[in-house]
Amino acid sequence: MNEQQFISSDFSILSQPLSVGWQSPSNIALIKYWGKTGIQIPKNASLSFTLSQCATDTSIVFSPLSKPTRSVDFVLIFDKKKNTDFRPKMIDFFERISDYCPYLRHYHLEICSSNSFPHSSGIASSASAMSALALCIMELEQHQQPAMSELYFKQKASFLARLGSGSACRSIEGPLVGWGTHPRITNSSDLYGVVHSDSVHPIFASYRDTVLLVDRGQKEVSSTLGHNLMNGHPFSEQRFLQAQDNLAELVTALAEGDVNTFVRIVELEALTLHAMMMTSDPSFVLMKPNTLHIIQAVRVYRKETGIPLCFTLDAGANVHLLYPNENAEKVMDWIENEWASYCQNHQYIHDRVGNGAKKM
Ligand code: PMV
Numbered sequence: 001m002n003e004q005q006f007i008s009s010d011f012s013i014l015s016q017p018l019s020v021g022w023q024s025p026s027n028i029a030l031i032k033y034w035g036k037t038g039i040q041i042p043k044n045a046s047l048s049f050t051l052s053q054c055a056t057d058t059s060i061v062f063s064p065l066s067k068p069t070r071s072v073d074f075v076l077i078f079d080k081k082k083n084t085d086f087r088p089k090m091i092d093f094f095e096r097i098s099d100y101c102p103y104l105r106h107y108h109l110e111i112c113s114s115n116s117f118p119h120s121s122g123i124a125s126s127a128s129a130m131s132a133l134a135l136c137i138m139e140l141e142q143h144q145q146p147a148m149s150e151l152y153f154k155q156k157a158s159f160l161a162r163l164g165s166g167s168a169c170r171s172i173e174g175p176l177v178g179w180g181t182h183p184r185i186t187n188s189s190d191l192y193g194v195v196h197s198d199s200v201h202p203i204f205a206s207y208r209d210t211v212l213l214v215d216r217g218q219k220e221v222s223s224t225l226g227h228n229l230m231n232g233h234p235f236s237e238q239r240f241l242q243a244q245d246n247l248a249e250l251v252t253a254l255a256e257g258d259v260n261t262f263v264r265i266v267e268l269e270a271l272t273l274h275a276m277m278m279t280s281d282p283s284f285v286l287m288k289p290n291t292l293h294i295i296q297a298v299r300v301y302r303k304e305t306g307i308p309l310c311f312t313l314d315a316g317a318n319v320h321l322l323y324p325n326e327n328a329e330k331v332m333d334w335i336e337n338e339w340a341s342y343c344q345n346h347q348y349i350h351d352r353v354g355n356g357a358k359k360m
Helices: 087-097 102-106 126-144 150-164 166-170 223-228 236-256 259-278 289-305 325-342
Strands: 018-031 046-064 073-078 107-115 176-179 193-195 208-212 310-313 319-323 348-352
Touching: 018 126, 018 166, 018 236, 018 259, 018 310, 046 126, 046 166, 046 208, 046 236, 073 087, 087 126, 087 150, 102 107, 102 126, 107 126, 126 150, 126 166, 150 166, 166 176, 208 325, 236 259, 259 310, 289 310, 289 319, 289 325, 319 325, 325 348
Parallel strands: 073 107
Antiparallel strands: 018 046, 046 107, 046 176, 046 348, 176 193, 208 319, 208 348, 310 319
């Protein structure tokens, strides 16, 4: 697939309003995407677990207009209230996808959205929000072109989501999604995410992710700024090569059920992401003291119990704890007894690997 194939040129505008809805999950990268070129083309391939509890619900009513507008005509209701804060980001998104979805200018869009996880929790919501939005748009496109294949539907949904927020392209399906060209991910592409379809050991199919909300504040550095800091970064070229190698090694570990290699690579990826930010100019330290406390305790806990608990981080202070389902009871007790007090307002979210977005 190339970009041209996602241009919708043959469509017929519906005569009646259409109401659609999708619930789309967040995802957590095991191999991190950090650094891009052009419009969200990744500098290295990434691989993520799709989550299930942390999700965005979006519904859209598309009402046909008598004549097309110059830009997409929409209103956004977020958490039951009319929202203007996200409007600039949405305007940019609609502008970016306008060549691929020219039919959107023939409708008024009433978009209602809400997140299942606490608002301003510090959990990145752009992946779930942008993928839910892209899926709603694709459902309209499918009504206009009923012969569309399921493969095209998913690929274009991921392609559109990527134009909103790179990592969002990994939220359409699950449980493991790769994005970015890589020899170890079958049919991989820089344009959209694909399900990692090679054999994966059953231990990883039911993995748990508990997100410890260490800091609920606003993101200190936007992802756009963060990605840009990789341009001209003294270590970036080496980092992009390292990510490709780490992904290859992780794919083997996933197939073999090698949890020790999984732990090593996943933690290395998280710390490298932060190391890149700490060594950029300007530099950013996005961990908080409690992030480090938790990281150190995870390593001690692993040594003492033999349970392959590991951590990963996004571009912020919150910690994702990853562990096999069979260890869930013990790890959850430990979290509740030891770590709840380190989280802001005692907040953490128990999540698990999921299979992707659902139609509502
Ligand atoms: O999708 P963006 O542009 O917000 O970038 C997200 C990057 C990380 O979350 C830090 C890593 C990743 O691969 O998800």
